[in-house]
Amino acid sequence: MPVRTVAGRRVWRRRTPRANALAFTAWVAGGALVVWSAQLISRQTIWMFVQDAPEQAFNLFARMLPPRWAYAEQLLRPLWDTLNIATIGTLVAVVLAVPVALLAARTTTPHASVRALALLVIVASRSIHSLVWALVLVFLVGPGVFAGVVAIALRSVGFIAKLLNEAIEETDATQIEAIRATGAGPGETLAYGIVPQVLPAFAGITVFRWDINIREATFLGLVGAGGIGLQLNASINSLKWADASVILVAIFLMVLVSEWVSARVRGSIT
């Protein structure tokens, strides 16, 4: 315990002088980094445009309100597409993620080099934002819902495989050994030793990702990959703000519902 003698009395201090100096330096360095970064952003900003922001905001809300509720009717199909992008995308991702996770898990991988490759797939899939995936896929397969489905699937593979891989690595080895001791082959060991152990985690991960995917599917349309983002982009580009506000309300409700469903399902699993 750091104790210092001040004027003949022993006083308790929280940190040693050395730790104090280190903490102080860290704060100063962090502060300097933030200030320097802020200056850099400020230099890239046209402050004239920012100055009239309150006015612009007021104008924006004035144009958004009241929302043109009649437009909601035309949103049913985009909402259906958004739901499908998220759901089918998640299903495809699940199918692809299971083998990747099995190859990546230390306990089930056939070889260390295969494991490295599977981990690379996971990293590449996870580190690239779904909007970037969508950008690439619109170029490859053309604009539309299909590009969105594939973008969501490719982005989700890494996420699901990573979490599933962790669940597989945490399985109880004694249960697997017990199944093997009965003379089970590799397939049977998988089916009766590993699958029952990771099934709850797997279901939870899938529903969790589905919930995230609903949210992501709402903006893939911005780059042409289908879903309600398409309508949002179109209404903003043609300055139909009263339509845009209806779309924003629709997105809000859809995300809220998916979050509720996902929380309910995950709550009933664990």
Place this chain on the structure above:
Amino acid sequence: MIGAPVAGRRWAPRPLIANPTLRWAVRLAILAYLAAAVMTIDVNWPRVAQGVERSGRLLGDFLQPDFTSRWRDISIGILESLTMTVVATAAGVLLAIPVSVGAARNLAPLPVYLVSRAYIALSRTFPEVIVAIVFVVMMGFGPFAGLLTLTFASIGFIAKLLAEDVEDIDEGQLEAMRATGASWWQVIAYAVVPQVMPRFVGLSVYRLDINFRESTILGIVGAGGIGATLTTAMSRYDFDSAGAILIIVIAIVLALEYLSGAVRKAVQ
């Protein structure tokens, strides 16, 4: 006797849904939905076939990234993303503290609680890109709009998770502080802060990680960062530059993820 199953009595795993009628109804509903969903997805198969061929070329370009010819644009974009991340995280962390206290039912009065919760719901529901569109309209193009977007989202994210932690704190310590005659501020400083500090630090670095990921795409809607450079490269079919950008982004994401993992492990 192995290998001679008794007729009619074979073990099968217990079904998830015990009621057979309900089980089949659920299965049928799922099948009906899938059929309907797949039927409404238009796939232009000739275009997809073309895409498969194109993807080979794309992958080839991505694997031979060109860092040099567009290095100026790339370095400016990456620096902009990084600075947006740093400032937005710092501002978000600071502003999340009052919001999280306001969103904790055991500390805040009801009106403050409701306002804080409404803010959290609003900022967490909308994806960053959509918030960015609104900020770009208000603030003009550039990283300032992105900065505001990331700050807006960071506050909601940190405040929500921190508020849950604040609501779960040990009431005994609160009472002990109150029993010594401590004021509201002293209770916060000596009973609440020490209990939630590790979680707070962990959430902050986690959000730093997320903010960088998001900052890489905000440029697509004009809110600054590397996204603008990436879209330009993609639309010019400049895939070797796009590959270089993606590799840099992946490297930074991994570094930040490692950092945030290490910090979270150290504080917990």
